[in-house]
Amino acid sequence: MTRLENKVAIVTGAASGIGRAIALQYAREGAKVICADLSLHPHSENATPTHEVIQQTGGQAIFQQADVSNTAQVQRLVQRAVGAYGRLDILVNNAGIGTGSREPSALHEADEELWDDTMRINSKSVFLGCKYALAQMLQQDPHPSGDRGWIVNISSIASLVAIGGIGPYSASKGAVSSLTRQAALDYAPHRIHINAICPGFVRTPILLAAAKDPALADEYNRLHPFGGLGETEYIARMAVVLASDDVRWMTGVVLPVDGGYTVR
Numbered sequence: 001m002t003r004l005e006n007k008v009a010i011v012t013g014a015a016s017g018i019g020r021a022i023a024l025q026y027a028r029e030g031a032k033v034i035c036a037d038l039s040l041h042p043h044s045e046n047a048t049p050t051h052e053v054i055q056q057t058g059g060q061a062i063f064q065q066a067d068v069s070n071t072a073q074v075q076r077l078v079q080r081a082v083g084a085y086g087r088l089d090i091l092v093n094n095a096g097i098g099t100g101s102r103e104p105s106a107l108h109e110a111d112e113e114l115w116d117d118t119m120r121i122n123s124k125s126v127f128l129g130c131k132y133a134l135a136q137m138l139q140q141d142p143h144p145s146g147d148r149g150w151i152v153n154i155s156s157i158a159s160l161v162a163i164g165g166i167g168p169y170s171a172s173k174g175a176v177s178s179l180t181r182q183a184a185l186d187y188a189p190h191r192i193h194i195n196a197i198c199p200g201f202v203r204t205p206i207l208l209a210a211a212k213d214p215a216l217a218d219e220y221n222r223l224h225p226f227g228g229l230g231e232t233e234y235i236a237r238m239a240v241v242l243a244s245d246d247v248r249w250m251t252g253v254v255l256p257v258d259g260g261y262t263v264r
């Protein structure tokens, strides 16, 4: 499995859930991975940090602490990739927060702080990541394929359909999907691919916090025609494709990976 050989990738939110699965899958495909997150162990003190798992299995990876909503820290993250591995080929803007666990989330009751936090962490972060990654991709030699870079934004089905009760989250992911299309158009002449994945409900800590109610969990099962919740691996596999030479003629795609949730 060497679809990402000789590529350097930053994955944000790599300590947990979907980001961890993407970082591990990228390393299996030969990428050198910068695992970025707020901390090494967001949810389980016992879990081996993602970059150490990669190193233990013969891959190349480092950890960089970064708050993706902080300009200086995102700049430093890109600099770290270049300092460690000489270039940056792939950025996965994955880090994010859900709002379902923060009550109340009904719009007429939600406070401004919830809105501001969600937009800052889920949307502004993608702007900052793109801004500094694009600047680096534009100034380095193209990859041997002729392409200059691959950006994969992790959006959500909440940017495509109304789910209910998560207004700030939906709006924040709407911004991610829109920015993906806009940036794809602007950077296609430079052969930088910018695509987004819209996961359905995936079994990760972000979701489990929102789905304490067993009835809600049953509802999630019912809403996915393929049944059950998604696994992080399903998203990671598509993130590999979107960072590989298989997307030579693809950009600006906002792609549901959702067990059929959005076909209804």
Ligand code: NAP
Binding pocket: 012, 013, 014, 015, 016, 017, 018, 019, 036, 037, 038, 039, 042, 043, 066, 067, 068, 069, 094, 095, 096, 097, 098, 121, 154, 155, 156, 157, 198, 199, 200, 201, 202, 203, 204, 205, 206, 207
């Ligand atoms: P997760 O397990 O909570 O992982 C998210 C990671 O991002 C955590 O390690 C978290 O750290 C980190 N993070 C949060 N704020 C950050 C910041 N400001 N800077 C850097 N890192 C930060 O969640 P997940 O389910 O894998 O979600 C990953 C992405 O997929 C998110 O963008 C989410 O919106 C999207 N998504 C998830 C689902 C789903 O069902 N799981 C569905 C659609 C879209 P802390 O835990 O320490 O905050």
